[in-house]
Amino acid sequence: MSKGLFITFEGPEAGGKSTQIALLKEFLEENSKDVVMTREPGGTAAGEVIRNLLQHDKAGENMVGEAETLLFEASRSQLVAEVIRPALSEGKVVISDRFADSTVAYQGYGRGFGVEAIGQLNDFATGGLKPDITFLLDISVEDGFKRIDDRNAANNTSKDRLESEAVEFHERLRDGFLEMAANEPERFVVIDAKGTIEEIYEEIRDCVNMRL
C-alpha cells in the first residue's frame, strides 16, 4: 500500500500559514497530487464544534487550561482517525494547518504544562502519528501582533481567545516552537516569516518537491 505525505504548518499566529498552504495546495494539484487540507482545531464535524468553543463561544470563556488542552486533543484524535490516517493510507498528501506541535507550544510552553506531559497526551490522541515535514513559520511577537491587527481590521473581526493572551505568553510559545525545531531538525524546516510571500513559497515548494 502506498503511503502519502503528511505536511504540517506551525508557528505563532499570523506567520503566513494559511497563505502558504493555499499556494502549496495549488502547486501540488497542478502536479496531479491528491491533496487533503485540514486545520486544527477542527477538520471534522465534532472538531469544528470544539474549535468554536475554544475560540469564540462565550461558553468557553472561563475554561481552565486543562480543559482547553484536552479539547484540542479530542479534536485531534477525531481528525487523525477520520481524516488523516485514511488519506495517508490512500497515498494522498495531507496538509494540516497546525497539529500536535501547537499543543506543545501553546499549552506545554505557553501555559506551562510541560513538554513531556503534552507529548504523552499527543501520543495518546494521534497513536504516535508524526508529520513527515513540519514548516515552522517563525515571526517575532511584535511583527505577529501587527499582522493580526491588520488582518482583523481588514476582515472586520476581533482577536480570538488565544490571540488575546499577554505578550509573555506569545514569547514563550515562539521560543518553544524554535526549541522543538532545534530538537527535531530532520522533521522541522524553520522559515523566516519576514520574507516575501513568493520567497517563502519557493522555499517550501522546493522542499516538498524533494520529498515527492
Ligand SMILES: Nc1ncnc2c1ncn2[C@@H]1O[C@H](COP(=O)(O)OP(=O)(O)O)[C@@H](O)[C@H]1O
Ligand atoms: N510573507 C508575508 N509578508 C507579509 N505579509 C504576509 C506574508 N504572509 C502572509 N502575510 C499576511 O499576514 C497576515 C497573516 O497571514 P496568514 O496566512 O493568515 O497567517 P496564519 O495563517 O499563520 O495566521 C495576512 O493578512 C497575510 O496576508
Ligand SMILES: [Mg+2]
Ligand atoms: Mg491561518
